[in-house]
Amino acid sequence: MRILHTADWHFGRQLEGRDRRSEQAAFVDELCRIADERKIDLVLIAGDVYDSVNPPAWAEELFYEALERLAAGGKRGVVVIAGNHDQPERVRAAAPLAYKHGIVLLGLPKEAPQISSSDVDGEQVRIVAAGPSWFEIAIPGVEHHAVVLALPYPSESRLKELISESFTQEQMQQAFSERIAMLFAELSEKFRDDTVNLVTSHLFVMGGKETDSERPIQIGGALTVSPSAFPEKAHYVALGHLHRLQKLGEKPLIRYSGSPLSYSFSEAGQSKAVVVLEIVPGHPVQEEIVYLQSGKPLARWKATEGIAQVERWLDEGRDAGAWIELELHVSDVIDPAEFQRLRKLSDDFVKIQRVLVREEREEEAAGERKDLSELQPEQLFRRFYERKRGTQPDERVVALFERLLVDEEGRGDLE
Template sequence: MKLLHTADWHLGRSLEGRSRDAEQEQVMDEICSIADDESVDAILMAGDVFDTVNPPAASEALFYDTAQRLSLGGKRPVLIIAGNHDSPERLEASKPLAGRQGISIVGRPVLRPLAIPIKRTDEILVLGCVPYPSESRLNECLSEMNDEDMIKAAYNERLAQLFHMQAKSFNEHAVNILMTHLFAAGGKESDSERPIQVGGAYTVHPSAFPHSAQYVALGHLHRPQSLLDSPVPARYAGSPLAYSFSEAGRSKSITILDGAPGTALAVNEVELKSGHPLTRWRAENGLSEVHQWIEEGRDPEAWIDLEIRLDEAMSMHDIQALRKARPMIVTIRPIYSGIEADRERSERSNLPIDELFIRFYKKQTDGAEPGADLIRLFMQLIDEDEAAREVAAGRIPNEAD
């Protein structure tokens, strides 16, 4: 069977107040097209459908339309769990209608997995579904403990138990997958994952994943990535759009799984093309350099985070002119040379003398580190020079007298 793994749509999310609705419509259309072109048998959506628990009506409409298109009118199973940004109740409210379209929605952790018939291959997909497992959703009061390490250990142990409860229904005649939305140790974060935790959620170690799973479909982290330390193949599909400038220059994708019961699943990443890229401009030569880039047509389709080095404050006219010339400049952060120099001098004045010497040496030698003997020699010369100054000032006697 062939499966499409996606996550973290965050429908309704903006970029510093700039609407991303049109981009989200484009990328949802692209995901639907990939599902059709790849002839996938089922869709796995690993949480954070929406960006807030109370999403705009337009975002809900986009979700319903996308889910219906992915399901091919009930012919293709679509399996969705809630993420930490989703309201479990709000997602599950549509279950009576969604179920008629072959769309299964799981808002809260359950003990038994779903068994989904895949008609094309005459196989069964057994899917363990663990939506975002906050304390409240697990109905656990871990926060009553006082020791932070005990809380984390208890949380990891509770999740391991829940995963293995799901795995009891795995069998050798099915494709067995665990889908969950959480932070797994070893995953690389980005600034766009805004934590929303009720009661506090903690890291889960990949060793908690059941070894009988053929794949763990993860949601929560926005960078597409596989977990290297996991005992079973485990992967974050990532968000379909870049939602913060910390993701500038990184590609987005969905994951296609292909395999059969009792075999290793082939894992293929399919890059997404929709949406405007996010990029950072660093103008070391002031406004003239920025205007030159604009005239050259640099990054014409990108959202831009601009940092500009200046000797004097920008006027409102300068700011408005930049935004008029390039409306997709999202943030403008001036760096004033004088202020920066004062800050550097202040920082240097608080450093030990040996650290100042190390910095000076590295600067003079293009990054080479001074050896311990050289540092000791330098400190000895400093001490001797200081002693000579004291003698000259008459504050200590000259041994030669």
């Protein structure tokens, strides 16, 4: 069985007010192409398909379009669980229609998908058995069934359980991790030697590396789960929540696929991917990381030489096509008109932060303070230009200033 793991689509999310709709639509195209080219049998989407509980209409349309294309007319299985950003009812709203096409939509822990009716033939995906938080799925053309333990974001309120009456972080964390481990231990009894055994959930697992784009899933670490909470009989654990691609265990193989797009500049330089697996019961799991090309990368620029350095980088085509966060070092306040000119140099500037750097002048370091009245006009111009632009003027600019100065003095003599 060939399986694709993805998560944290966050449809509807922006970057500092910039619309990412076209990038998210391009990701759907790329994902469907990967699924077709690699002959994927089952797609696991591990939560946070939306960025908020009330996503824009276009985000819902894009999500349902993705499901329809991935399902391939009922020949490929698709499993979606709700994350902490998702409203469970919204994720599972279309479940009665979706299951007919081999799509499983689960909003809350302990939900069970509908078992396929007897009139579904072997050319369609079928749910052959199911119960709270688990199901067995048959894929056309695949010899082995898959048993999936599916646990959407399991907060106390969504589990409808009071997991701990303690108020200390350590005790709450231990109680939560133990409860999740107990739940998976009970569910893992559904695993068999002749099935592909999978776990998918939306959790914060101890040891995972966070980025700034994840809103906290836990209060002070209280909803943190130990990697040992997952059953050893599982072939693969497909997780959502953390936006960085990372592996947290070998047996079972535990992974976060990460988000398909970079959603904060803390993710600058990260490669985005989906995970493709080939699993045959009784054999080692074959894993492939497929890197994505559809999203614009994020880049951080630190211009210590002022605006002239930024202009040079743009002329050189540095980080072409990326969203850019610019940290601009200047020795004085930038003129508003000059700042607006800077913003217009590139549409890819998402955020510009000015850092005022006041360096001691050489004459001050030597204890030599000169009165401005003692400086020549050309020296005054150089200082003014450096303050406004954050860099030394080109000699041609200085020559032009001197020529203008001479012309002005000549008119003064005539008057």
